[in-house]
Amino acid sequence: MNDLQIIEMYWKRNEQAISVTAEKYGTYCYSIAYGILHNEEDSKESVNDTYMSAWNSMPPHKPNVLKTFLGKITRRLSIDRLKRKNAEKRGGEIAEVLDELSECISPSGDPIAEVEKKMLDKTINTFVRKLKDTEQRVFLYRYWYAKPVKEIAKLFGFSESKVKVMLMRTRNKLKEKLETEGLL
Amino acid sequence: MTKFDLFDSIGNVDDELIEKATEPKKSSKINKIFLLTGSIAACAAIAVTGVYLLSSQHTTVDTSIPVTGGYTEKGAELSSGITEGGTYSEIPHTEESYDTEIEIITSDIFYVKEGIIEKTPVEHEATPQAVFELWKKMNNIGDEVKILSVKIESNGITEESEYDGQGVATYHVGDTLTFNLTITKNIENYYSSSGKFLLLSSLEKTMYEASEIKYGEFNLILAEG
Numbered sequence: 001m002n003d004l005q006i007i008e009m010y011w012k013r014n015e016q017a018i019s020v021t022a023e024k025y026g027t028y029c030y031s032i033a034y035g036i037l038h039n040e041e042d043s044k045e046s047v048n049d050t051y052m053s054a055w056n057s058m059p060p061h062k063p064n065v066l067k068t069f070l071g072k073i074t075r076r077l078s079i080d081r082l083k084r085k086n087a088e089k090r091g092g093e094i095a096e097v098l099d100e101l102s103e104c105i106s107p108s109g110d111p112i113a114e115v116e117k118k119m120l121d122k123t124i125n126t127f128v129r130k131l132k133d134t135e136q137r138v139f140l141y142r143y144w145y146a147k148p149v150k151e152i153a154k155l156f157g158f159s160e161s162k163v164k165v166m167l168m169r170t171r172n173k174l175k176e177k178l179e180t181e182g183l184l
Numbered sequence: 185m186t187k188f189d190l191f192d193s194i195g196n197v198d199d200e201l202i203e204k205a206t207e208p209k210k211s212s213k214i215n216k217i218f219l220l221t222g223s224i225a226a227c228a229a230i231a232v233t234g235v236y237l238l239s240s241q242h243t244t245v246d247t248s249i250p251v252t253g254g255y256t257e258k259g260a261e262l263s264s265g266i267t268e269g270g271t272y273s274e275i276p277h278t279e280e281s282y283d284t285e286i287e288i289i290t291s292d293i294f295y296v297k298e299g300i301i302e303k304t305p306v307e308h309e310a311t312p313q314a315v316f317e318l319w320k321k322m323n324n325i326g327d328e329v330k331i332l333s334v335k336i337e338s339n340g341i342t343e344e345s346e347y348d349g350q351g352v353a354t355y356h357v358g359d360t361l362t363f364n365l366t367i368t369k370n371i372e373n374y375y376s377s378s379g380k381f382l383l384l385s386s387l388e389k390t391m392y393e394a395s396e397i398k399y400g401e402f403n404l405i406l407a408e409g
Contacts, residue, residue: 068202
């Protein structure tokens with residue numbers, strides 16, 4: 001079943017939409033959740049919450065790409081769950097990912113205000129869009145999907161060292177960009 | 185802004201970018217070429233068909249181009265020679281390219297502190313530029329001091345011969361390598377604070393430690409930048 005047909009089911013309030021979504025994108029959403037939460041039970045709950053959130057948001061939403069729409073929901077829900085449970089201390093890849101990103105911000109950063117959040121979203125989007133193709137893909141695999149460096153290296157046929165250098169350089173560029181935009 | 189805020193914002197990038205990231209891509213040929221602090225094109229005899237090369241007691245190899253190679257470590261006492269003046273060539277600027285793989289290594293960076301040379305291990309890219317920048321930072325030397333060139337000389341010889349009616353040049357690797365580092369003359373502005381001998385010794389030690397090739401001689405050349 002294609003995405004348009006699935007979205008149509010949501011709009012017609014056909015509850016089969018959820019089971020079809022689970023069949024088509026369940027594994028994808030679970031891999032995102034697990035990359036962040038590093039816990040089977042929490043990840044399953046996060047994925048279930050994703051289906052509920054999708055049900056509640058379509059309508060009015062009609063996403064162009066259902067897969068990434070769901071992926072974003074899962075990612076957001078997972079990080080919220082992580083913050084609530086302080087699961088960062090559990091370890092796993094997300095702790096390292098967050099530590100790497102902390103290099104791009106001021107050490108004593110406070111949570112961002114809503115207005116600044118919109119500006120940050122826009123800045124990040126522009127920044128990522130302007131990256132060269134491979135840099136962009138590696139960056140997103142690491143900081144969107146929270147994939148381990150080892151897995152990224154294997155995927156691209158690079159050494160882990162090369163991936164680390166690439167990420168380090170991109171983070172440095174990101175930090176400069178945030179400073180230029182006055183977000184740090 | 186917290187790291188969670190940043191992670192969250194990354195999550196809001198456009199859908200097409202996320203989709204594109206996971207699209208299968210043809211893997212490009214990866215050239216596992218390492219930029220070493222001193223590289224020579226061959227550690228064994230090279231036969232070049234149809235090319236005549238001039239024989240020379242000393243062969244200068246431009247290390248600004250990436251080359252492959254492997255070397256056996258040769259224990260040798262360090263000997264320094266510092267010359268002033270001389271010609272130099274600029275290290276060609278290259279765009280950042282991830283097709284050339286740069287290794288990350290850990291080596292000691294030597295610095296002068298209160299009249300003695302100390303050292304600290306630092307992780308860095310295995311390039312002379314990266315090592316030099318770290319050395320400058322540890323010794324409080326400004327950006328105006330720059331590397332102008334890095335060259336390795338060998339006392340290898342090239343022999344000409346003929347094979348099947350065609351000219352063949354064979355290069356025989358020598359047994360002594362000399363590391364020639366040319367930097368800008370304005371390093372002299374920093375002699376008074378650290379002492380000329382200590383400062384330049386720390387540079388020599390730093391470059392030697394970082395180099396995969398254990399050369400026998402080190403020449404520091406100061407030239408106008």
